[in-house]
Amino acid sequence: MARYKTYxxxxxxxxxxxxxxxxxxxxxxxxxxxxxxxxxxxxxWIELGAAHxxxxxxxxxxxxxxxxxxxxxxxxxx
Numbered sequence: 801m802a803r804y805k806t807y808x809x810x811x812x813x814x815x816x817x818x819x820x821x822x823x824x825x826x827x828x829x830x831x832x833x834x835x836x837x838x839x840x841x842x843x844x845w846i847e848l849g850a851a852h853x854x855x856x857x858x859x860x861x862x863x864x865x866x867x868x869x870x871x872x873x874x875x876x877x878x
Contacts, residue, residue: 805846
């Protein structure tokens with residue numbers, strides 16, 4: 801078992817996919833598991849999720865900062 805970021809990566813080989821791995825993480829008391837055909841694919845998926853989270857949080861932060869200085873004003877919905 802190896803750890804990558806906040807996930808556990810375990811080898812779970814099968815006849816068809818000898819390099820298969822399973823990633824797992826506890827999320828709010830529930831166990832999340834997902835299988836990938838290689839460790840590199842699993843790490844790429846984890847990195848994709850982290851990048852997506854950074855992009856979304858960055859957009860919210862910029863919007864809040866522009867609103868606080870008065871550059872971005874939202875028009876109320878009718």
